[in-house]
Amino acid sequence: MHDTTHGKSLLGEFLSTRRAQLKPADVGLPDYGDRRRVPGLRREELAQLAGVSVAYYTRLEQGLSLNASPQVLDALATALRLDDAERHHLHTLSGDARQSRLRLPSERVTEAVRQLVDAFGDAPVVVVGRRSDVLMWNRPGHALFAGHLPLDSPSRAATRPNTARLLFLDAHTRDLYVDWPRKARDVVGKLRQAVGEYPGDPRLAALIGELTMRSPEFATLWAEHKVREWGMNEYRMRHPTVGELDVLQHSLPVPRGRGVRLVVTTAAAGSAAEAALRLLNHSLRPAREHTADHRDGAVSPRS
Template sequence: MNTTPAADLGGFLRSRRESLTPEAAGIEPGLTRRRVPGLRREELAELAGVSVGYYTRLEQGVSVGASDAVIDALAAALRLDPAEHQHLRTLAGPRKPTRSRSRRSRLRSSVRELIDAIPGVPAIVIDHRADVLGWNRLGHALLAGHLDVDAPDAAVRPNVARMLFLDPHHKALYRDWQAKAQVTVAALHQAAARYPADSELRQRIGGLAADSPEFARMWARRPVRTCSYYVRELDHPLVGRLTLANETLALPDDDQQLGLFYARQDSAAADGLVLLARSIVPGGSRQTRSRRENAR
């Protein structure tokens, strides 16, 4: 999987060009039969007011770093929505500072205290690589009760993208799995655009593409979505169906996200979260149990 910055820019342009029909672009259909449903390179170049040669170099990954004016013209010609337009700007913009492969994201103690202070709301914190940095006890019980509650502190953390595509327990949780998967893949695309030199992130993406044909197919479509609020339909193995609002908040000073799941008051889902909270075993972390057993 070629994931260099130039290849990412070219691949995104090609995916959107091939999905835009001449009719949608305002081009009159010709008399000759078209071999592809999307626009030809020369048609898009003309719409954007750039030379065919220059556009071809962008799409083939030979050139990168187009000007804002060119990017805006291409976005208009491709009928990109605001999220796609911003993603195109990010792909074509200057490279972000390198993130070392060995750099491990850390959960600030204040964030740890925050999610523990809301025990009635499932909460999870992930980084730009989709690694789980922490969760409160109810967040763990909701999303990954089959894993050790201390898993985010382990040498190899859980990764929500790998869980979503490769962990049958986690995958079965989402009744709207397809929508959730598209959002997850889109987030990884946007993270790869922000940090093209992050070799750890590239390794995550390449490994997941190799292990999951579903992920590879979805990645190739290059979805881009920006939304911080969803309504999730979950099938939980202990408490059944839950309809929960999922709010995602960007944490300041970190490329990390706080995910909160909550139910409307007096709803069946609210009752389900109460039941789930009651199912949590007191003192249930493996580390805590180990310390208690060693003290005997």
């Protein structure tokens, strides 16, 4: 029952927050300049746009109506001007994926995942779990994102880095991104998606609570209820060793590894960024003389 109650409270928060972010003019409704008690659309206005009764919509926001039909959810998503990622998130929060969320999948780095990481050679690779914990990285991935941390830190739960925690609370990681606010929005949006998919994960809830308390910037972004999908994103990084470089970060789901993803960083062929990544790899060559132990949380790239 806890999952259902929690999920429905998340649904209500999402609906009410996104409703508050819309103005009548945004959805083609007249605004007579009257002073509103709350920002954004009124419940009756959103209900009218979605073609549902005010009473029914109110029950949805209050968590009193369960199992809204996909058609109603789609109508609400359209009325709220949600994008594809947010529309999917709305369906997830409503309980459509309830059966898949009853048990939390285990997060572990299998031999198949290690082989997959090895196959990327010199490309920086970081393996992350559903909570954005770093489960593993290869040497280029470690050097690009967190060279100031011990190479073997992902191998122990007590020292395992978390990419969201690093971005908001670690000065080195914050300086890595020229447009830090955009990266921050992307990271928070992905955590929003994770909370919708795994509402019963206590460690995920603890991470959100910690970041909300320790970072006012995180708390502000979290309150917006914006959702981001994993995929491909372009960033300009500012690395302390090789300088600025424009890269693509590709997020690839691991087969049979629910919630586990490979984040692979690439640069355009012939670009200054590609040269910078080669320079970074060249700086690792002395370390490559020692074969990395797979059990230490890192994989030595093949030459």
